[in-house]
Amino acid sequence: MxxxxxxxxxxxxxxxxxxxxxxxxxxxxxxxxxxxxxxxxxxxxxxxxxxxxxxxxxxxxxxxxxxxxxxxxxxxxxxxxxxxxxxxxxxxxxxxxxxxxxxxxxxxxxxxxxxxxxxxxxxxxxxxxxxxxxxxxxxxxxxxxxxxxxxxxxxxxxxxxxxxxxxxxxxxxxxxxxxxxxxxxxxxxxxxxxxxxxxxxxxxxxxxxxxxxxxxxxxxxxxxxxxxxxxxxxxxxxxxxxGREMSDHYYRSDSEGSRGEQAVMSLQNIFTSVLKNISLELHEGEILGIGGLSDCRMHELGRLMFGLDQPYSGKIALNGKAQKLQNPVKAIKCGIGYVSKNRDTEAVILQDSVKNNVCLCSLDKISRMGFAALSKENAFADKWIDKLKVKVNSRGEYVASLSGGNKQKVVLAKWLGRGSGILILDCPTRGIDIGVKEAIYHLMEELKAQGTAILLISEELPELIGMSDRVLIMKDGQIVCETMRGPEVTESLLIKEMI
CATH class of the missing domain: 3.40.50.300 (P-loop containing nucleotide triphosphate hydrolases)
Incomplete structure (x- = not known):
């Protein structure tokens, strides 16, 4: 046989x-x-x-x-x-x-x-x-x-x-x-x-x-x-x-973390039905990693920071000022972008064009008196399709026909086009190939250098260790550990905190 x-x-x-x-x-x-x-x-x-x-x-x-x-x-x-x-x-x-x-x-x-x-x-x-x-x-x-x-x-x-x-x-x-x-x-x-x-x-x-x-x-x-x-x-x-040699080092080459002085988003004593007493600060020019076992509630933290879920106590502040993120619309207006781990159901509109997906969160920026000129929409979409190197036959192609990696590029183009200063990336490299993965890591480094604050939620420890300035480990809805970027941070060290 x-x-x-x-x-x-x-x-x-x-x-x-x-x-x-x-x-x-x-x-x-x-x-x-x-x-x-x-x-x-x-x-x-x-x-x-x-x-x-x-x-x-x-x-x-x-x-x-x-x-x-x-x-x-x-x-x-x-x-x-x-x-x-x-x-x-x-x-x-x-x-x-x-x-x-x-x-x-x-x-x-x-x-x-x-x-x-x-x-x-x-x-x-x-x-x-x-x-x-x-x-x-x-x-x-x-x-x-x-x-x-x-x-x-x-x-x-x-x-x-x-x-x-x-x-x-x-x-x-x-x-x-x-x-x-x-x-x-x-x-x-x-x-x-x-x-x-x-x-x-x-x-x-x-x-x-x-x-x-x-x-x-x-x-x-x-x-x-x-x-x-x-x-x-x-x-x-x-x-x-x-079809070419790939580097063994997708991740950042620097061994020490860095960040700006300004905390662009902070959570203080946040409680929800699943999150318990969460306090953290996310700084400009920082990649803050969030890790844990799959049921640690790190994904719910990302949803809360984008206004999808609401706390029943605690405070959220943006640039030092108290802010209530009642819904994602408010979060977007406050300069927050969110890349969901559930790409096809939450991050893109599959049965719509690449152009409409890319422009969706920026219509207020490219419209005048409530109307967006077709030429402006096309130019905006073409700019970000080109910048993110999205493989499409045309801007009118439906997102449903794209590969997983190109769908993810469309999601990122949507938020970068919006100019989001805070990006919540929930498992951003899930289900994409090594070439696109490498491109996303390079993009994250560029955004960090430009002062963008990135919250990286990931189930992949090498990704967290390789890309983050700091890593917070969650367990049972709580933050149980904080580690700074450095050669002493290992997978075994973080796993001990997770379990």
């Missing part, structure tokens, strides 16, 4: 309008193999997986599954062929129950004389969740009553329940805590044990080397290479991904 080919991609091409997403791509994957697929944003990774899973149709080429030609046109057809896809972003429907999400498209199995037995469906959904060790998600509850990670776990349960011969995991680990990743890795191992095959798409090369038996590299929609076992050397994979 170990040499038997399960998936055979032959000369597959795909275009979206003028964008050639895949160009004559061919590779094979064996049964019982965990195959990584890597590449920069826009390399074609998700496109090839979506074609296999029936989300997109191919323009040219052939796909064989277990020796038979695969011509799926829907996800339901793909599932009938033993293919399960866990998508990159949210893949559940919020307004229906967990059970209905798990058996979406397969409700008839619980029907009799045209009537669906939701009691039977709920019981079977409970079994599906128990298969991956989950007892805290309830089948009858609506999916939108759960957070992003829990909704991803519902998708994992759905995929594993079908006992797929081919499981496609598209950057799912980005949305998961260490516990969630453990569940995902266990599922991957179980699929491999019964002889199934896994396609594992990720930007995390350390994770890839740990999980995968082999890796296929795509660049600009073209197949570059496939490496196996000991040939999966991280630095060599980076070069193949981007």
């Amino acid at each position: 170990e040499h038997e080919i399960l998936l055979d991609i032959q000369h597959v091409s795909k275009s979206f309008g003028l964008t050639r997403a895949l160009k004559d791509v061919s590779f094979q994957v064996r049964k019982g193999e965990v195959r990584g697929i890597i590449g920069e944003n826009g390399s074609g990774k998700s496109t090839v997986s979506n074609i296999i899973a029936g989300v997109y149709s191919k323009d040219e080429g052939k796909i064989l599954l277990a020796g038979k030609e695969l011509n799926t046109t829907t996800v339901v057809e793909a599932e009938a062929n033993g293919i399960a896809l866990i998508v990159q972003e949210i893949g559940t429907i919020g307004d229906i129950s967990v059970a209905s999400n798990i058996f979406l498209g397969n409700e008839k199995r619980f029907g009799s004389k045209g009537i669906i037995s939701y009691r039977k469906m709920n019981r079977e959904a409970e079994k599906a969740l128990e298969l991956i060790g989950i007892q805290t998600i309830y089948p009858e509850e609506k999916a939108d009553s759960y957070n992003l990670e829990e909704r991803k776990i519902i998708e994992i349960a759905k995929a594993f329940y079908t006992h797929p011969q081919l499981l496609i995991v598209d950057e799912t680990a980005n949305a998961l805590s260490s516990h969630g990743r453990s569940i995902l890795y266990t599922v991957i191992e179980e699929v491999k044990k019964y002889g199934g095959t896994v396609l594992f798409i990720t930007h995390d090369l350390e994770e890839l080397v740990k999980i995968c038996d082999s890796v296929t590299i795509l660049r600009d929609g073209v197949y570059i290479d496939t490496c196996h076992g000991e040939d999966m050397v991280i630095n060599e994979l980076k070069v193949k991904m981007v």
